[in-house]
Amino acid sequence: xxxxxxxxxxxxxxxxxxxxxxxxxxxxxxxxxxxxxxxxxxxxxxxxxxxxxxxxxxxxxxxxxxxxxxxxxxxxxxxxxxxxxxxxxxxxxxxxxxxxxxxxxxxxxxxxxxxxxxxxxxxxxxxxxxxxxxx
Numbered sequence: 389x390x391x392x393x394x395x396x397x398x399x400x401x402x403x404x405x406x407x408x409x410x411x412x413x414x415x416x417x418x419x420x421x422x423x424x425x426x427x428x429x430x431x432x433x434x435x436x437x438x439x440x441x442x443x444x445x446x447x448x449x450x451x452x453x454x455x456x457x458x459x460x461x462x463x464x465x466x467x468x469x470x471x472x473x474x475x476x477x478x479x480x481x482x483x484x485x486x487x488x489x490x491x492x493x494x495x496x497x498x499x500x501x502x503x504x505x506x507x508x509x510x511x512x513x514x515x516x517x518x519x520x521x522x523x
Contacts, residue, residue: 401477401485402485402486402487404487405445405473405497407473407474408473409446409447409472410445410446410447410470410471410473411471411472411473411476412443412444412456412459412468413431413435413441413443413444413468413469413515414442414444414463414466414468415435415466415521416435416463416465416466417465417522418434419431419435420432420435429517429520430517431467431469432512433508433512434508435469435512436503436507436508436512437508438503439500439502440500441483441498441499441500442497442498443496443498444493444495444496444497445487446470448487448489448495449495452495456468456518459495460519466519466521467517468517469515469516469517469518470515470516470518471511473485475511476511480507480510481501481502481503481504481507482501483499483501484499485497485498485500486498486500
């Protein structure tokens with residue numbers, strides 16, 4: 389059974405990930421828009437549409453002695469946004485958060501769930517920019 393289906397069907401959310409935990413999302417330059425209300429670029433809703441949204445759990449990045457630059461090393465033009473795990477869980481359609489470490493990235497985590505426009509907008513609204521994209 390595919391990973392996404394398995395976790396959604398069983399409603400497995402990793403309770404060891406605190407609601408205050410920061411999740412970092414790499415965002416490609418094409419997924420930024422200028423927001424005149426903020427007078428700066430911000431992530432567009434397109435940056436948050438994947439049903440298996442790939443993020444990095446900040447606490448694991450920090451424990452590994454890494455920083456934002458390490459997350460963006462292979463993606464030099466990308467930006468980096470952060471949002472709280474609890475905000476994802478409180479979206480109009482609650483999102484499931486699970487650790488998904490890889491051999492090369494122990495901080496890799498997934499935010500799993502249907503990303504309707506309302507969910508995408510909620511994730512945009514609660515996101516903070518850590519690193520602006522480079523053109």
